[in-house]
Amino acid sequence: MSESILSIKDLQVNYGAIEALRGISLEVPDKQVVALIGANGAGKTTTLRAVSRMLRPVAGSVTFQGEEISRLQPHEIVARGLAHAPEGRGIFLNLTVQENLELGAFLRTDKDGVAEDMEKFFGLFPILKERLHQVAGTLSGGEQQMLAVARALMSRPKLLLLDEPSLGLAPQVVERIFQVLRDVSAQGVALLLVEQNAHKALQIAHRAYVLETGEVVMQGTGQELLDSPEVRKAYLGE
């Protein structure tokens, strides 16, 4: 296995009396796709939030590129190359598509590179170019999701955390999003992907973890989990 870009060790997060994560450990190898699957309330979103420091863990460590990041501020984490496209999309609905994309690049000083990246994402998501001056709130759900992914990528992350990118989208839009995730991965960006759509997630994942009530209960390659009778029964609806 290649070197890990992200290592999570014994991470514990509580919401008041609720133990949302009970000491989970996982690794994201550099340039690979790791999927996190599990039922509602298993702790998937909480894991991503703890990594990007939207919340503070009770215990455990999060190491990004060899550096402990669990005491850094969220913007310091973005500056190191870790972006988060959160559940509920996290785009600014009153701002235009262009303004959202520019905000995604707010820490960058290479104006030419930013313009170049915008063109690249318009190639991946042509609809965003058509909607460039439209406020994000008037986009369809699928377009907002594409914008959320593109916005997160505007920071040129080395690792992208993605929460439910396919939630509530029509099947062709889901296909498009997953195609883009494959392209992004092929360009060397590591992905930690939380998905209800376990089938699609496991298909693109090099490795995957199954969470149940705040604990890792199974792990393996995407294919191993696709082939596992337990996973097929519990998460693939078979």
Ligand code: ATP
């Ligand atoms: P979902 O797919 O529903 O988002 P999940 O696997 O992402 O599920 P989390 O959202 O991480 O799960 O939730 C883990 C646990 O923490 C659940 O028991 C949930 O009810 C609880 N929880 C999550 N957010 C909060 C919060 N802000 N306050 C209190 N409890 C919370």
